[in-house]
Amino acid sequence: MTQEDYYQVLGVGPDAAAREIKEGYRKLAFQYHPDRNKDNPDSSERMKRINEAYAVLSDPSKKGAYDDLRRRFGSGAHQHFRQNYSDQDIFKGSDINQIFEEMARSFGLRGVDAIFKDFYGQGYQTFQFKGSGIRGGGFFFFGGPGGPRAGRVPHSRTMGVIDQIARQLLEKKMRPGTGGARGPDAEETILLSPETARDGGPFAYHIKAQNKKLVVKIPPGTREGQRIRLAGMGRPSFAGSPPGDLYLKVKIRKPLLDKVKGFLARLTS
The missing domain is CATH 2.60.260.20 (Urease metallochaperone UreE, N-terminal domain)
Known part of the structure; x- marks a missing residue:
């Protein structure tokens, strides 16, 4: 895996605020969206790198861990980070799927499900849930034909994981008067x-x-x-x-x- 800096991939500085990180990602995601780059076979790989960088830098916990490795190992931070974080870990809780769906609605591009299956093959899976006034969804990765990679969920356990996630979200404490689960403290x-x-x-x-x-x-x-x-x-x-x-x-x-x-x-x- 090539050595790369997540900040350079997104074109933002280490002190960039959350809004700047998201704006940088939106711009690059639209620029390198495969539907807009059908004659550029390298766009999908570029888009995967952009997705990974945003998923890390948009999460305060993952960003803090990466920043610490960056201070300690410099250009080797990415390699050390990927030794401890699988795709499942990196994309957990990310809002990438929401951003892709916004582009799909606004510009008539393919949505996240079709695009991510092109990116990651059958190792990618989306899920949706709703109930008691709560609606939501997300995506995760599990082992493909070559077998599960470290930190990923085997295919035979996929639905069990989905059910567990949905139950946890539906059972969260409800904020009075909203009809929805409040965000984490x-x-x-x-x-x-x-x-x-x-x-x-x-x-x-x-x-x-x-x-x-x-x-x-x-x-x-x-x-x-x-x-x-x-x-x-x-x-x-x-x-x-x-x-x-x-x-x-x-x-x-x-x-x-x-x-x-x-x-x-x-x-x-």
């Missing part, structure tokens, strides 16, 4: 000064994954390790219902004098 850490923690007040915070800037009201007497809940600011729902909640875990900045004392104590211990 998220947690991030904020660093407060001792004065802000003690007295409370407004605190500016940037949610990088969503490219949103907030002003959070810090309650007086906030303690180290305390969590502040921001309703509806978590991750979006797979089924299109309201997002989950965001919890900000508080870390209090130590005064410079305390840092110096701690450093000296470690030197003399």
Whole structure:
């Protein structure tokens, strides 16, 4: 497998916000869509690389893991990442299928099911589910004629996996009044000064994954390790219902004098 950088594949920088990553993917997916490149046999391989890069960089957890490998191994990050993540892992939870369907509706191109079977053969499978006001779907990979690859689901277990995923999604906690399953909660850490923690007040915070800037009201007497809940600011729902909640875990900045004392104590211990 060739060494490549996911950021270079999408044409975005390492500091690109989630919206920029998605916009970069939309542009390339339309440019290299096989229906628009019938005379270019290389477009399908290019599209597969673009799909993989977006599936990783659009997921905060996978992106964080890749960024860590990139800092440690440089150009070898892709190889190390693929040693730990199968296609099934990479594409789990991705919204690529939704983006392809949007292009299909807008421009009359083939939808995700036909395109991805061209890309990945019979090792690709879609699924749909609905019930109790919830509708959704997705795709995953399993072993093809050559046998299942590491981390993939064997064909004989495919329907069992689909049923399990659907049941888990349908049984998720329902947000009152929406009729749909809320998105997952998220947690991030904020660093407060001792004065802000003690007295409370407004605190500016940037949610990088969503490219949103907030002003959070810090309650007086906030303690180290305390969590502040921001309703509806978590991750979006797979089924299109309201997002989950965001919890900000508080870390209090130590005064410079305390840092110096701690450093000296470690030197003399």
